[in-house]
Amino acid sequence: MYKKLTITLFAAIISLPVLASDDVTEARALIKQFGSTLKGQLVGAMKEGGPVKALKFCNVRAPGIASDTAASSGWEVGRTSLKIRSKENAPDAWELGVLEQFESKKASGADPAKLDFSEVVESNGKKIFRYMKAIPTEKACLKCHAAKVSPEVEAELKELYPDDKARGFKEGDIRGAFSLSKPL
Numbered sequence: 001m002y003k004k005l006t007i008t009l010f011a012a013i014i015s016l017p018v019l020a021s022d023d024v025t026e027a028r029a030l031i032k033q034f035g036s037t038l039k040g041q042l043v044g045a046m047k048e049g050g051p052v053k054a055l056k057f058c059n060v061r062a063p064g065i066a067s068d069t070a071a072s073s074g075w076e077v078g079r080t081s082l083k084i085r086s087k088e089n090a091p092d093a094w095e096l097g098v099l100e101q102f103e104s105k106k107a108s109g110a111d112p113a114k115l116d117f118s119e120v121v122e123s124n125g126k127k128i129f130r131y132m133k134a135i136p137t138e139k140a141c142l143k144c145h146a147a148k149v150s151p152e153v154e155a156e157l158k159e160l161y162p163d164d165k166a167r168g169f170k171e172g173d174i175r176g177a178f179s180l181s182k183p184l
């Protein structure tokens with residue numbers, strides 16, 4: 001009896017971190033899938049019709065790709081930022097805290113490509129696993145997220161996103177983050 005209890009307790013203790021890391025592994029795999037679909041289609045649209053076509057693509061398809069990834073996995077999947085383009089991507093309080101934490105880690109020398117954070121939070125009495133991974137700004141992103149963009153892109157952005165805040169980025173900046181969550 002004593003032995004069985006000890007084994008049960010031991011199993012419960014060691015299974016906790018294992019469970020958490022399974023969720024992180026799953027979240028990272030989803031980000032890979034979501035990120036590469038987004039990037040693949042963005043590059044395709046760029047090649048086909050330049051940045052204006054790609055911009056329209058992002059406007060229409062980026063939220064859809066996020067919800068497709070979510071629907072097939074049971075997770076909520078999205079992107080957010082301290083400087084958002086689409087209001088739909090505005091951070092909630094938890095995301096805001098994590099984004100600020102990423103910025104301060106980067107300021108003390110951390111590589112943005114390696115910044116991530118996970119936590120189990122409670123919402124309405126339910127436990128939710130939440131995970132965020134920073135998205136570094138690459139050269140290809142500057143066509144639509146730099147301070148200076150082509151006049152055509154500028155005009156299109158004005159029309160689609162009159163309140164656009166997602167400008168002024170440089171290579172290596174944290175553009176934003178993937179944000180995923182799953183009820184436990």
Ligand code: HEC
Pocket residue numbers: 051052054055056058059062063079080081083084085086087088089135136137138140141142143144145166175176177
């Ligand atoms: C062709 C123009 C274009 C390029 C190039 C581009 N983006 Fe965007 N980006 C957009 C548009 C449009 C949105 C808003 C999409 C939406 O409604 O979700 C957006 C939104 C985002 C968001 C979501 C947060 C927000 O501001 O709404 C992130 C994060 C992001 N882009 C990162 C990147 C990164 C990283 C790159 C380079 C790998 C990149 N973008 C390249 C046009 C572009």
